[in-house]
Amino acid sequence: MDKVIVCIKGVPKPGTVKVDPETHTLKRESAELILNPMDRSALEMAMRLKDKYNCEVVVITMGPPNAVPLLREAYSLGADKMILLSDRLFAGSDTLATSRVLARAISNLKPFSLVLMGLKSIDGETAQVPPETASLLGLPSVTNVKQISVEGEKVIVVRETDYSEEEIEVDLPAVLSVTPYLDYYRPPSFKRMLEARKLDPLILSAQDLALPEELLGLKGSPTQVHSVFEKKIMERGEIWEGSPEELAKRLIDLLKEKEIFKN
């Protein structure tokens, strides 16, 4: 276990998001970004590995320059290196185009043992990027991982599926997406926070990654928006107002009438 890479994402702070009225995509440049809450788990897991195996932790994010504070946040939690993948050509990427960029950046960091990501991002909720990136790298992926330990060239993980909790032996290197529900998250170190202020991430563009334009951004994304429309709400309702006691009584009467509650 020598190097662990963590991919994090900046998501618009709820309430600050502006939506483009034409395309109905998020105006990411104008939004205030916060660390995707689920990526906290990936960072925490990486730091636990660092505590135990003294490995190097490299944190990567793809996004506009206003994502730099998130990298510094990761640094203050214990990350050693920060990389920002930033290029206008990346804008509008779907999960495939995003995974291409991440996979290339990760591949350039070889040799590494593990890539950790949050289970999903709260702005997209697709959970696709970790397995998709793994697939492009030709690596195994395990999703919703709760525990990680290392035994020689293998990593032992515990994951929760729809049916069971499984203990799995996986060959390294591997890509893991981490459950959002950990029992503990360490606070940032004040000392590192101060240090981070003076540090800048390594910034890589499409050209630095030798990625051709036609595979990137909106152009390189095979999923395309055909149209967007507003779903009209049918207004049909009856409104009851009153004290909770009164309303509870009326509701019980209604439920009885509808034969939902019988005594």
Next chain:
Amino acid sequence: MEEIIIAYGEYNNGKLHPASLEILTPLYDIAERLGKKLVLLLLTEDFERAQSLPELKKALCHYVWIVSAPELKDYRDDLYSEVIIELSKREMPYGVFFPATFQGMSLAPRIAGALQVGLCAHVNDLKLEGDNLLMFRPTYGDNIIASLYSTTIPIMATLSLGAFVIKENPFSPQISKYEMPPEFKWQSKMKIRKSKPLIKEPSRLSVAKIVLAGGMGLKTKENLALLRELAKVLRAEVGVTRPLCHAGWAKEEEMIGVSGVSVRPKLYIGFGISGAIQHTLGMENSEFIIAVNTDKEAPLVKMAHLSLICDAGELIKSLLKQLSRESN
């Protein structure tokens, strides 16, 4: 070429996941209209057992293909996806679709990555416009839906749980074993050491007759516990909105909406739920909708058949009190 559409039949421990049958409903219609054949694809280590599943005889598809090998005993993401990638390269399907289950969401992106094709998530409706297959999902903005298409073949998507109603096939599909080419490597970088079944009841949310749903307007975890008590009294199932899952108050299986499950009960009561489209798409087909909210302008209040304007927690307490009096 592109003559078949594949639906992933999630088969685990002798059972077919019902969500795999749900997704057949829209896909069969599309296959018929395009003159293609819908294939339900199962991966298993036991062909005989899988083949005799009673559900398969009524599955709404043209063919059931079963890939069987001892190596498929456990669900291993890399090997399972490799099988479907190889099969897709040979059969050149027009589309490959998955239910948004744990397996579906971990397999589909591996396959899309390897085939370098697009993959849509949270799809809760599919429509043909000419030859173009449009996939619908909510997007940013108030009550906004986007229709998407894929510029690559096979078209791929994960479909929201419960978004489609299972329909039976009046005919029986043809069930056969699908042979992988002899050179296929049945190898995996994963080995399942232990598996401990989750001690949880299978979620009955999607088939519940009464759903009591809680949102941020419940304010406290205690109020959610009271809602669960109320559900017991009314023999209802409890559902929640996403922020309650994020707060760690509820499990994701209980989340109603495009990223969770869709429900269509006779009665849905939303306690302190604003009615964001990601949620309402998962409950709009309920027969009777009641909203409990302090805000008359909340979208769920507008779409409800009946709205109670009051504090959700207090209403639950009053309901519990009055109902316990009645049953005594």
